[in-house]
Amino acid sequence: MCNGKLASSDPSALALRLDAVCTRIRMAEQAASRPPGSVTLIAVSKTFPAEAVAAAARAGQKAFGESYVQEAVDKMGRLRSMPESGPLQWHFIGPIQSNKTRPIAEHFDWVQSIDRIRIARRLAAQRPADRAPLQSLIEVNISGEASKSGVAPADVLELAREILRLPGLRLRGLMAIPAPDLPPAAQRAAFRRLRTLQETLRAALSGPSAAGIDTLSMGMSADFETAIAEGATMVRIGTAIFGKRT
Numbered sequence: 427m428c429n430g431k432l433a434s435s436d437p438s439a440l441a442l443r444l445d446a447v448c449t450r451i452r453m454a455e456q457a458a459s460r461p462p463g464s465v466t467l468i469a470v471s472k473t474f475p476a477e478a479v480a481a482a483a484r485a486g487q488k489a490f491g492e493s494y495v496q497e498a499v500d501k502m503g504r505l506r507s508m509p510e511s512g513p514l515q516w517h518f519i520g521p522i523q524s525n526k527t528r529p530i531a532e533h534f535d536w537v538q539s540i541d542r543i544r545i546a547r548r549l550a551a552q553r554p555a556d557r558a559p560l561q562s563l564i565e566v567n568i569s570g571e572a573s574k575s576g577v578a579p580a581d582v583l584e585l586a587r588e589i590l591r592l593p594g595l596r597l598r599g600l601m602a603i604p605a606p607d608l609p610p611a612a613q614r615a616a617f618r619r620l621r622t623l624q625e626t627l628r629a630a631l632s633g634p635s636a637a638g639i640d641t642l643s644m645g646m647s648a649d650f651e652t653a654i655a656e657g658a659t660m661v662r663i664g665t666a667i668f669g670k671r672t
């Protein structure tokens with residue numbers, strides 16, 4: 427993923443867009459004096475078919491984000507019959523209803539949108555014993571009332587402590603979707619607040635729990651360079667890779 431040699435063997439439009447996104451990520455890392463490869467790209471494939479995922483996988487992208495459980499599970503099933511795509515890593519990034527936790531726990535590698543303890547407990551209990559713990563991010567409501575999803579910043583520490591007690595989950599950090607259409611300075615401030623919150627969380631936890639918290643998922647097609655400047659380690663990009671969703 428984003429290995430700098432994507433487009434050479436596959437000149438499709440999708441591979442070229444993916445390559446362009448990877449180049450922009452590398453440039454943003456460099457501009458922020460961050461090591462190359464310190465930002466992981468999640469290609470957000472929601473609403474796009476399995477064929478589009480397979481094309482991105484052929485171009486070297488292996489981590490994908492999905493927001494709708496049933497659509498994602500159907501897509502994973504179709505991709506299993508396209509073995510040339512190789513093993514893929516799946517991130518659930520959408521709102522989680524409690525009656526949808528089981529397929530998330532059974533099919534995904536990561537869940538980025540945990541925003542309440544009830545959901546965390548269900549995911550942990552339903553994670554199959556033969557799978558690695560579900561890599562987990564807490565979704566934070568970083569823009570206040572402008573956003574409906576995510577836990578309030580003041581409640582992050584308590585939720586983190588609860589998740590750390592659940593054997594089926596491994597807490598890796600925080601995720602946020604700042605309100606859309608913020609002026610650039612306010613958008614940047616929102617990303618900075620999430621990074622500061624992550625630092626506060628690590629300081630409040632101790633030892634291995636704090637060390638395991640290494641992921642800051644922020645930045646989408648319209649704003650990922652700003653997010654990288656503010657410390658994102660994971661960006662979730664759909665439109666710039668797959669095109670406009672209809």
Ligand SMILES: *Cc1c(COP(=O)(O)O)cnc(C)c1O
Nearest residue numbers: 470493519646647662663664665
């Ligand atoms: C759809 C979505 C994205 C990707 O958004 P783009 O603007 O298409 O890059 C990222 N994160 C989440 C949580 C999403 O739902």
